[in-house]
Amino acid sequence: MDEPSKEIQDLARRAVARIHYERSQFDQAIDLYQSIPRHSKYFIDSLYERAWTFIKAKKFEQAYRAFDLLLLAEPDSTQAPELRLIMGNLNLRMNNFYLASDAF
Numbered sequence: 001m002d003e004p005s006k007e008i009q010d011l012a013r014r015a016v017a018r019i020h021y022e023r024s025q026f027d028q029a030i031d032l033y034q035s036i037p038r039h040s041k042y043f044i045d046s047l048y049e050r051a052w053t054f055i056k057a058k059k060f061e062q063a064y065r066a067f068d069l070l071l072l073a074e075p076d077s078t079q080a081p082e083l084r085l086i087m088g089n090l091n092l093r094m095n096n097f098y099l100a101s102d103a104f
Contacts, residue, residue: 010042017049026057044073055090064090 017032033050036043051066067083067090074080091100 006040007042010036010040010046014042014046014049017046017053021049021053021056024056026053029053030057044070047073048079060090060093064094 013032013036017029020026020029020032030050030053033046033053036046040046047066047070051063051070054060054063054066064087067087070077071080071083071087077083088100088102091097
């Protein structure tokens with residue numbers, strides 16, 4: 001399959017995942033986000049959206065891991081400080097107060 005076709009498939013998966021998210025069908029949305037390959041240029045964006053889907057589904061540990069992967073993939077991102085604050089908030093929600101205080 002050629003590169004433009006792969007990009008279209010990845011974008012289609014993200015679009016359908018967003019529809020599932022809006023319909024509160026979080027497990028289906030997560031599955032679609034996870035189906036986007038790591039080598040795709042849309043992987044980082046899908047990982048970010050998947051993390052927020054985990055939060056909406058109240059799966060805070062998975063959301064924390066997804067944000068952690070984002071920081072590992074792009075530690076110098078302009079979003080890095082915001083992601084660290086979100087991770088601190090997730091630690092509060094998981095009753096990890098010591099880790100949360102380190103984040104803040």
